[in-house]
């Protein structure tokens with residue numbers, strides 16, 4: 001797996017490459033990131049990623065964007081109420097035109 005020499009990489013000249021993640025977990029983020037050749041379906045380069053624990057702040061951000069329904073598990077885990085999500089949304093509004101307040 002992977003390229004270890006110029007010869008290995010030469011096979012992929014002109015091919016489309018993509019940088020993708022694996023093992024995406026809502027709580028800890030991706031466990032691996034890789035550069036792959038889309039034509040050959042071969043992993044050229046990859047690294048493990050140390051888990052990044054999801055903070056309450058990030059969870060609240062996801063909840064205001066994605067909605068409480070989409071991330072009901074998150075809301076429960078961090079004990080974030082619907083009122084708090086609504087308040088965070090309103091706060092975002094106030095960041096916009098100052099005439100709103």
Ligand SMILES: [Zn+2]
Pocket residue numbers: 011012013015037038039040041
């Ligand atoms: Zn290729």
